[in-house]
Amino acid sequence: MNEEEFLAARFEEHRPRLRAVAMRVLGSASEAEDAVQEAWLRLSRTDAAEVDNLAGWLTTVVARVSLNMLRSRGTRREDPWDSHHTGQDGPGQDGVSQDGADPEHQAELADSVGLALLVVLDTLNPAERLAFVLHDMFAVPFEEIGPIVERTPAAARQLASRARRRVQGATAAGEPDAVRHRQLVTAFLAASRSGDFDALLALLASDAVLRTDSAAAESGAGAARGAHAVARNFAGRAKAARPALIDGVPGLVWAPTGHPHVVFDFAITDGKITAIDIIADPDHLERLDVQLLDG
Template sequence: MAEQNWLSERFTEHQDRLHALAYRMLGSSGEAEDAVQETWLRVSRSDTGELENPAAWLTTIVARVCLNMLEARRNRREESAGALPPEPVPPDPGTHRSGQAGPEEEALLADSVGVALMVVLDTLTPAERLAFVLHDVFAVSFGEIGGIIDRSPAAARQLASRARRRLQGAADASDAARSPKREIVAAFLAASRNGDFAALLELLDPEVVVGEMHGNQEVAAFFAGRAEAARLALVDGVAAAAWFHLGRPKAVFAFTISDGKITRIAIDTDPERLRDLDIIALTTSDRERR
């Protein structure tokens, strides 16, 4: 009983940090709560013996729980064609369970992570995400991270570095994500999705070229009602569109725009070329979806 009480006290002591870590790993407050509850179940069944560092021990357990959840999520996503990663819903930045600003806000909100960055974070492998979050956000050593994912410290360092480069690329692309070109591409996708022939004609240059098609009448007729699966994206930092299947890009639509009109749409489906492109799927606002 004394050992169980001691475990409960240590868990309560570190619970906010565990929730912050799980939240940053999973991007969902509900899933973070589930991870923390699962962590307590594992802790309560453990034989602690002479535990010297409860914080590190609890961090290891919650990290492994999150890793399992991320791997399960990734497996589910591979079975779902064309689905975007779920958009995280952060907690109210002004409150915390204790009534004050807590580690969740410091870990997730203070660095002003935008939607594009969160989407990229969600496309990392579970091991990359874990290595980045534990090291860059929670200052866990690569030696400890390597132990959690059964890899060497050097391998853990490489995983975090790879994740950091992807996230930095998304940050550099954030200005491009708000460019006028994005507005035009988003409007084109919305008009195509809704079968709005008149709106397509308005967006397309009279001499627009798409493959063998020429002229806005022919191109608008082809695209009307056909873009249901296409998603707004950044391709090498430029606003574009992409079609995803089983979570992977299978086609990219590059737009040439002059004087506010689309003059050319190039469609690339070559797997070799697509692999060399940096493709970031973007979420769209309600206005852009209409």
């Protein structure tokens, strides 16, 4: 075995842990694979003999790469209704998420992290999420986390503590209900993008209503009553919408510049979507607390 093969074998020993770190930080299987691959490329360009703690070195590299990926995530610049009117295909129309991760990988992440925790992690800022994941899930000391997030160890501890309070508070507030709510909204978005009319009907209450404010109506959105009418309004559409928390409740948003332009607010009763409010009035949007859920 030559030196390169030996180094590759050592890297493969650490791959499962590196992938687990990246998946929990990024919430995306495809991005996690990219982060791990970048770690290998950097290792292959480094004199491994000078690395005293290979596991720690690789974890730090993956953490830095993942943090940079979180910070640099762009936003899509699309009109929420254009894809429907022009017949253009959009990402996610076959049920694959926008980041390229297939449902199997997303299920793997949800199973390994827990759906409730995954919902809360998506609300943390990049530094908070990284500090919490590294310390609370992988026991990385704050002395090592601090330089990664460009803070002192004490400040890194505060980041993790703040994130932990968010996690504990959400769990105490009944997170399972929020998880079920998010599952329904996510399923609705996937069915809308793929044009699966039957799937949309299955998610809607028979007397479901679609309501719009005047600004949304001017942009082409129309009100509707009854599951069939509501489903017809969404089949093959909402391809530019993104999951978000609307005043702490899972919903959808169109935010082409990172700032909400249109909000889709869902009301759910007994496991069915009973109402969808499309909000586009700028004054109303300013009063909403909207947190984008990346990945």
